[in-house]
Amino acid sequence: MMNLIDDLHKNKDLPDAQLKEIIESDECEQELFEKADGIRQSYYGTDIYIRGLIEFTNYCKNNCYYCGIRRENKKVKRYRLGKDEILSCCKQGYALGFRTFVLQGGEDGAFSDELICDIVSKIKTLYPDCAVTLSLGEKSHDSYNAYFKAGADRYLLRHETANAEHYRALHPDSMSLENRKKCLWDLKEIGYAVGSGFMVGSPYQTTECLIDDLRFLQELQPDMVGIGPYISHKNTPFSDHKNGDLHLCLRLIAIIRLMFPDALIPATTALGTIDKRGRELGLTAGANVVMPNLSPVNVRKQYELYDNKICVYEGAAQCRGCLENRVASVGYHMVTNIGNKNSAKKYV
Numbered sequence: 001m002m003n004l005i006d007d008l009h010k011n012k013d014l015p016d017a018q019l020k021e022i023i024e025s026d027e028c029e030q031e032l033f034e035k036a037d038g039i040r041q042s043y044y045g046t047d048i049y050i051r052g053l054i055e056f057t058n059y060c061k062n063n064c065y066y067c068g069i070r071r072e073n074k075k076v077k078r079y080r081l082g083k084d085e086i087l088s089c090c091k092q093g094y095a096l097g098f099r100t101f102v103l104q105g106g107e108d109g110a111f112s113d114e115l116i117c118d119i120v121s122k123i124k125t126l127y128p129d130c131a132v133t134l135s136l137g138e139k140s141h142d143s144y145n146a147y148f149k150a151g152a153d154r155y156l157l158r159h160e161t162a163n164a165e166h167y168r169a170l171h172p173d174s175m176s177l178e179n180r181k182k183c184l185w186d187l188k189e190i191g192y193a194v195g196s197g198f199m200v201g202s203p204y205q206t207t208e209c210l211i212d213d214l215r216f217l218q219e220l221q222p223d224m225v226g227i228g229p230y231i232s233h234k235n236t237p238f239s240d241h242k243n244g245d246l247h248l249c250l251r252l253i254a255i256i257r258l259m260f261p262d263a264l265i266p267a268t269t270a271l272g273t274i275d276k277r278g279r280e281l282g283l284t285a286g287a288n289v290v291m292p293n294l295s296p297v298n299v300r301k302q303y304e305l306y307d308n309k310i311c312v313y314e315g316a317a318q319c320r321g322c323l324e325n326r327v328a329s330v331g332y333h334m335v336t337n338i339g340n341k342n343s344a345k346k347y348v
């Protein structure tokens, strides 16, 4: 097993059969994490980048079987933030040292392209030293292009699963893996820094699906790779499925770090939800980004993608402070620079 870890480190790749072994075995897990941590430190030192997450709408036209804000969940109280509310989240975030704002939401037709462009360009005018990241789901090439021209720098769109059959098991027929991938290629072509990723332990996922995910990432070469455990939500068709496994998720973070040494890899909220110290463990397995929540506290609980989501009662400053302590507890430092992938530099 140690040889496999060394090979993965050296070649940034392994044949499928060996990848399967590393993914499935917890033997030498600690060594895997240490190796990944070492690589991360050689590119990013002890720096941990922060992104301020603004969950601006939980209306969604889609019906993904795993997601708590799917259209057919009638129990969720829907909300959308107005432009001024979003700007006020940015103002508060800027004062707290955030230099990246991530606008994330369901696919909500009430936000026209004009409105998104207006919000993006306003943020860029007020805070020219900040990056704006969008995470609004699948849009047309023209829409992505318009947001980019308005000043958006980055786009997060997890592919969710790169295995066509698995994709079908997680999504209704109105959605397709083909279109999801096309969106990611469009975003890259336009010039966005792109983040993709997938859930770990989603229903019907096999190790072969995870290998397909890694192979797709090798093709796409995204700047950021966001992964987190699947966590069931009581009001979805998948309510009876079990949650993803913490250790499997940590191993995948480490494997992704070894395969993509300078990637931006967040220690996600979902990781912090399945385990109290999940995000800290994610950092020690190779992650280098955290995303504190900047959404207004009165709506946070409603952006419930999965049950028991953490950080729903704290304000922005509290959330940042809490994460800063968590980051420090494992020996890293939260930094406030813009945190692009190309700010990765060799420390050794």
Ligand code: SAH
Binding pocket: 066, 067, 068, 104, 105, 106, 107, 135, 136, 137, 138, 156, 157, 158, 160, 198, 199, 228, 229, 230, 231, 232, 233, 270, 305, 306
């Ligand atoms: N509408 C946007 C944002 C989706 S929410 C988009 O389509 O990209 C952000 C991410 O949360 C999703 O990409 C998905 O990977 C994750 N997510 C959704 N439901 C989840 C669940 N039940 N458990 C864990 N992660 C989930």
